[in-house]
Amino acid sequence: MDQTILNLLLSNLDACQEDSASETSSIISGFDSMNIRCQGNCYQKVKAILQQAADAIKFKDWQIDNLIMALKRNTDVKISSENNVSGVEQKKTDKDKNIEEIILRYENQLKEALALLKESSLMLKNCETQKQQLKDELAEKTKVVSQLKEANALSKESNERVRSLEIQEHKLEQQLATKITAIDVQIINFEQDKKIYPDQTEVFCGRYGPHLFQVSNDIVGPGWLIIWRMAMVNGALKTNVNVKHEIVQSIVNSQRHELYIYKVDEEGRTSYAHFDNFSLYASPHSFYYVKSLDLLSSSIKVCGSLVNTQYSTMINGFNSNNKCVLYQLMIREKHI
Incomplete structure (x- = not known):
């Protein structure tokens, strides 16, 4: 039975080379038609073996078909690629031939064009150099123009200052x-x-007899007799005119008199106090006091009345400023 099965398998395999799937099917169908009887389940075992062989053959056929298709595709691609390369090379060759023909035909024109191109490059470089030189010259001229404008402005300002100074x-x-x-x-x-x-005048002072007075004619008009005067000498304020109090009393009490106090400080500023109806009286102890004194005008602040003030105290009171460089008291007869 085993030899019979093997011969059947070989005869079926030899007869079916075109389609492996139909071959395996016909083998199994033929095996079934034989209706071989055997002991046990050997029939089923042989059928199972045949079925596995058929499946294996199908799988190998599938692999072979895939391999054939892959090889076919690669072959088509290679052939197409070779055709394309050949076409490109053909085109390239034709193009090169055309270029060579053009070069041979226009060789002289090409040489002239190259010479012109070289000359143009040199001219372009020269133009760039000249352009840079022009830029430098323009910058220098701009700087010079700016300096000229500044100089003109300074000159104009100087001329205006000169004109102003000339006017001044x-x-x-x-x-x-x-x-x-x-x-x-x-x-x-x-x-x-x-x-x-005159700068000096002689005045007869009653029982005291004639007395020579200095006269100030340049401060508030002429005719003022100086009765007290202090001036700065060698950095110190010193008295250089001091008419005796009793002589001053004799003069001012004989007729109505004005009193003028004049001061000059170290910065040249002046101040004054102008009084009318100046008269004195003597105390039992021979001290002289202000009997009457009416304030007319003053740049020195005077508060209260000076009547009954001791004459020497009044003189020192108006000269309390140590910055004084000239201090002068003057009297003049009142003309009504």
Whole structure:
């Protein structure tokens, strides 16, 4: 039975080479048609073996088909690639031939074009160099123009200052000329006043007899007799005129008199106090006091009445400022 099965298998395999699937099917069908009887279940075992062989053959056929298809695809791609490469090379060859023909045909024109291109490159470089030089020159000219503008502005400002100084100089010359003229007039007037209003005068003071007084004609008008005067000498304020109190009393009590106090500080500022109806009286102890004194005007602040104030105290009170460089008391007869 085993030999019969084997011969059947071989005959079926040899007869079916075109389609392996139909071959395996016909083998199994033939085996069934034989209706072979055997002991036990050997029939089923042989059928199972045949079925496994058929499945294995199908699987191998499937692998072979896939391999054939893959090889076919690769072959088609290779053939297509070779065809494409061949076409490109053909085209390239044709293009090269065309280029060679063009080069051979226009070789001289190409040489001239290359020469022109080289010359153009040189000209372009020269133009770039000239452009940079022009930029540098323009920057330098711009700098010079800026400096010229600054110089012109300074010159204009200087000219304006010069004109301003010339105007100021002219004004100062005019003022100086005016002051010189005024001083000349003052000198002339002073020379004339000197004859009319002398610097010294002699006054007869009753029982005290004649007394020589200095006269101040240049502060508040002529005719003022100086009765007390202090001036700065070598950095110290010293008294250089001090008319005796009793002589002052004799003069001011004989007729109505004005009193003028004049001060000058170290910075040249002046101050004054102008009084009317100045008179004195003597105490039993020979101290002299203010009998009457009426304030007319003053740049010095005066508070309260000075009547009954001791004469020497009043003099020192108006000279309490140590910065004073000139301190002068004057009297003049009141003309009503």
